[in-house]
Amino acid sequence: MLPSKSIGALVPGEEALLYCASTRFPNPARRSGREVGVSPKTRVSLFILLLLGLHALPVLSYQGERQTRWPFLAWAMYARSYPPGPVDMDVRRVVATFASGRRAIVTANEVGLPGPAFRKIYVTPIFKGDTAPARQLISRMNAHASDAVVELRYEGERYELGDTGVAKQPLPVLTFRAPASGQ
Numbered sequence: 001m002l003p004s005k006s007i008g009a010l011v012p013g014e015e016a017l018l019y020c021a022s023t024r025f026p027n028p029a030r031r032s033g034r035e036v037g038v039s040p041k042t043r044v045s046l047f048i049l050l051l052l053g054l055h056a057l058p059v060l061s062y063q064g065e066r067q068t069r070w071p072f073l074a075w076a077m078y079a080r081s082y083p084p085g086p087v088d089m090d091v092r093r094v095v096a097t098f099a100s101g102r103r104a105i106v107t108a109n110e111v112g113l114p115g116p117a118f119r120k121i122y123v124t125p126i127f128k129g130d131t132a133p134a135r136q137l138i139s140r141m142n143a144h145a146s147d148a149v150v151e152l153r154y155e156g157e158r159y160e161l162g163d164t165g166v167a168k169q170p171l172p173v174l175t176f177r178a179p180a181s182g183q
Contacts (some may be wrong), residue, residue: 086163091172092123092156094137098147106152111140126154126174134176142178152176 038046094106108118122133134152141149154174160167 031102053177086160088158088160090127090152090156090158092119092127092171094123095153095155096141096149097151097153099150100147102147106141112138123154127156127171131176134174135179138176138178150178 068112085142096106097103108115109119111122113121125133134154138149138152152175154176156171158169158171160169
């Protein structure tokens with residue numbers, strides 16, 4: 001009697017060749033234990049466990065207030081946290097007065113710089129006491145302008161948000177005049 005899952009042919013007078021297609025052990029190498037490897041599901045599970053373990057690393061190896069042993073960032077969620085208290089913000093402007101008498105706020109696009117670069121090069125140093133960037137900004141704006149800049153005025157406000165509400169204080173106004181021609 002032939003097994004129910006065998007495929008073969010019986011020809012009278014010849015030996016019977018049977019081919020067994022068993023579904024119980026589809027890969028004979030697995031049955032013998034020769035196939036050694038880690039399945040993709042196991043690899044993903046191990047990777048997830050590794051990531052979870054890395055989250056415990058800073059806690060287990062406490063290094064004081066400033067943690068530096070972190071696999072990606074040093075406590076990025078709390079990296080720029082502020083202590084409780086009022087929150088303050090400065091709003092700064094650069095206002096140009098032209099030879100025609102027109103006044104306009106100077107923006108980064110008019111100077112030809114990205115916003116952060118404009119603030120870093122021309123706005124922040126002025127409010128910290130460096131006056132050289134004002135003269136450089138006037139020269140840069142007058143290089144290709146038909147209406148020359150005769151004065152730059154740095155002004156702004158400081159807003160403070162506290163428990164009682166918002167308080168507005170003006171920042172000191174700084175004025176810079178364009179050098180006379182020939183200077």
